[in-house]
Amino acid sequence: MSDISFSAILPELILCIFGILVMVLGPFLGRNSRSFGGTLALLGFATSIVGALLVPESAGKLFFNGMVTTDAFSIFFRVLFAAIGVVMTLGSLNYLHRLKLPTFEYFALLLFASAGMNFMVLSTDLLLTFIGLEILSIATYVLAGIRRDDAASNESAIKYFFMGSFSSAILLYGVALIYGSAHSTSYQAILKHAAAVNGQQQIPLLFLIGFGLIIVGFCFKVAVVPFQVWAPDVYEGAPTPITGFLSVASKMAGFAALIRILFQVLPHDLPQWVQLLVVSSILTMWIGNLSALTQTNIKRMLAYSSIAHAGYILIGIVAANQTGITAILYYAVAYALMNLGAFTIITILSGRDDRRVTLEDYKGIGFQYPQLSFPLTICLISLAGIPTTAGFIGKFFLFSAAVEEKMYLLAVLAVLAALVSVYYYLRVVVYMFMFEPDGKREVRIHPAAGVVVLVCCLLIFWFGLFPTWLLEVSRQAVILFLHP
């Protein structure tokens, strides 16, 4: 009982308390105090950032019977997720108001989802990881369908629910097999078992299949080929801010948990998964980017683009060197900035019924709304990986990680895939700046969303030009995976 330390899970406690508070207060306060829910959620996320920074970093020590760690890696992601929460709250305040959506439930679910993601990254036990994943998933299923009177949103939620349950089941089956083999779900115990097993002539099939299933389960979550087919429909139908959240936050949480399992639980000389993930990475980049080429719906296009980005991140995982994993963490931040920035702008432009999301709707807005079109251009250019943006630095180090491991073919295929992506990112720019507008339309920029867009753009440039600090923080966060 001595290792029960509530300060180790302080940010999660804060998020849960605020989540419950927002949820319960909602019905009491009624519809008149919409912005109160947002304020409370903002307060919750902000306190959670502070809480995460206050958590004493201790790499070796585990809490709650070896289920919780407070290493730099978990703190990095906890701060990132809370920051994403802040951005989400500010970016979607006006959207909720415009579409008359239930504010309190929305923010409560956002807070719970954030808590779930935190548990995914701080857990050192397969069961807690799974519970975190479920908290996140259930919250996001509801969020995807929060526009109850909209058919597309319903379709999205149902599809997401079924595919999500399916992948959770696969994951859980993997956990069960591992438990059967290692007689424990704790990472430490599994690693010990794996090390013992590794000396033997024959690695138990049970153990390998268990890990295979766990990896497959996470691949579903992060939408990596061949487990990506659900993503475009879900992303297209979900409310626009939630699409941003799904493509950034839940994907990053999945990757963070996957990285921890691959590098902390699997012994380093058990490389069967590398070849599979290399193939998966290449396919993910190419299928994602090629499918995005023909899309006319921006949300769907960015859905495919986010699949492709999962492929880039996989490069860092398969390279498995310091540069690679550091770059993944850096890229997580960069990707969050550029994708959330883009989705916030798309949300602002999406109109009264969240329907103005096709390329046609972006015709000629370039010089009509320069305060939106130029930031969107910056986000897209960053997604395309053009220098001086954070996206470039991220891709640069991911590719260099591949070259460092002499995976030249992977690097070449990756840069060519990035080249393909340039075409469809530019297509949006073409529509915005190089076509004449169809007529004037009313777009109001809520100050909160405006601040989000501005901050995202400034940080994209800041981290693109002066990335040392973030790179160093990322490196410190992953150091324990490389020198166990």
Next chain:
Amino acid sequence: MSFSNDILTLMLFLAACAGLVGFMLAFSAILGPKKQSAIKDEPFECGIANVTPYSGNFSVKFYLIALLFLLFDIEIAFLFPWATIFKSLGLFGFIEMFVFLAVVVSGLVYAWKKGALEWD
């Protein structure tokens, strides 16, 4: 090498399964007699002809109540293991359970206030 052997075994097993299923499906489709008739297409209800339309409307309230019942019922199930080791957990366990119950109750309060418990 052992790894690939195992995989090979598994693949063979899978192939055998798929082959067997495919064999059975294919042969029953080829060899089986096919006779279509109106009676065969009717919905089957214990041998008696349908009297009412087979898809009736239930009020959504039934589902809601059923869901709420299930939820709270399962939450309460957590009390049993807690009770069996209550003594060894001591005061900490006591407080912990009340925190848990508070969370469950807050859910109830939410549902109540939202009007989920009212029939009309």
Next chain:
Amino acid sequence: MDVILSLIIFLPLIGAIMLLFVPRESINTHRGVALVSSLMALVASLVLWGHFNPATDAFQFQEFTEWFQIGTVKIHYFLGVDGISLFLVILTTFITPLAILGSWAIRKHVREYMIFMLVLETGILGVFLSLDLVLFYLFWEIMLIPMYFLIGVWGSKNRVYAAVKFFIYTMAGSLLMLVGILTLFYLHAEQTGIQTFSFLQLRDALAAGELVLPHQAELLLFLAFGLAFAIKVPLFPFHTWLPDAHVEAPTAGSVILAGVLLKMGTYGLLRFCLPLFPNASVELAPWVCTLAIVGIIYGALVAMVQPDVKKLVAYSSVSHLGYVVLGIFAFNLIGAQGATYQMLNHGLSTGALFLLVGMIYDRRHTRLIADFGGLAHRMPVFATFFMIITLSSIGLPGLNGFVGEILILQGAFLDNILYGVLAASGMILSAVYMLWMYQRVFLGKIRHAENEALTDLDLREKLILTPIVIMVVWMGIYSSTFLRPMDRSLDRALAGVQAVRAEDTVLEIREARLEQPIPAHRTEAVPQND
């Protein structure tokens, strides 16, 4: 003087940032700010020339600071200038104010237009001055964005297609170069233990034999870098983006594109490919030279049949840049001098041609040769300027084009007589298509009523063209002003390939003498011989 290079690079950018805060409506302020900041860059680069020491082949005015790092891998902000880049910098800072002055016809979104022009200038200057490969790559890509917008927003009818094509083509090459840069970095780190992206360190390590690239790796690296540069040059058959981009771009865009941007490709070949991959350069030189000659003749032939003046000038660029590549891959000093000189010439004369075409387009809104004829009657000043520039472009002795072309041909003849003969035939063709075009546009009677009302050049337009004509004459008469500061740097750039050539000769002699092939490794053969 410590930060003069940064000053040159970032003065235009500062202007661009200032423009952000100027209200949208005040068009004249936009023009003024853009012009002044680009002129300041010109002044700064002239000061740089004044302080430049032509007696050394080292990079001068170096700036070296840590930029960012990941673990032990450090990327530096590393600038430096030598005789090759000096004049390309001055060319850039010289052409840009003229291009800005030449875009008074732009009335749509002037502020954004000027911002993109200035960012473009910053990008180009950065490419010429960077000595860290990552920094070089950064500037190389940066300049794509403003150029893309300039073509796509302010271009003519088919602008979107041209803009996207330009972007994708260039990016395709440069992304492979990025992999090349990374590969070079890790090969170097593996063999020497030193992690650096510095061009100087890599070059010296290669020269000293500390870094030995396997033969196949060197070929692939040469191709990775070379492809990026060849697309930019553009070397036949990678030239197809060029006519589209040139024709669709607004006047100033074409001027910068032809005047400066294309030189980034030839500069890259001379600066990076030759010193870093000398063996591959020598091995692949026949291929490159063949492509260059095909480009010279093909460009000239296609230019001849163009009905559109702007397209004609665009194809003439393919032809002219072929000379530059041929001069570089002749691997002797005369050829390289000619190539560098021809880069400047082409920048001046083709830039001026695009400006001139733009001036007539502003008046008549057509560029078809068939729509003109007899313009010399109505626009004598315009016709005179056009004549001078045409003569400069076809290499009339006494004007700048002659010096460059004759040096390149000398170099080519020294290398291989066949190259020289073929390239010289291109000169004749260029005279044919330029003079024929001149004749159809300016001479004869006025055939179209619209042309009767044309007005001659105004003060601003004369102001743009006069400095170019002065430079054209100066460079034609007193070339040593420009050639002498280049010599040492060019020697240094060619040292690698010339050493490989010399080895080959030694090997051939030995082989001839022994009448049997020498099994020893090529790099070991020389010390044994000494």
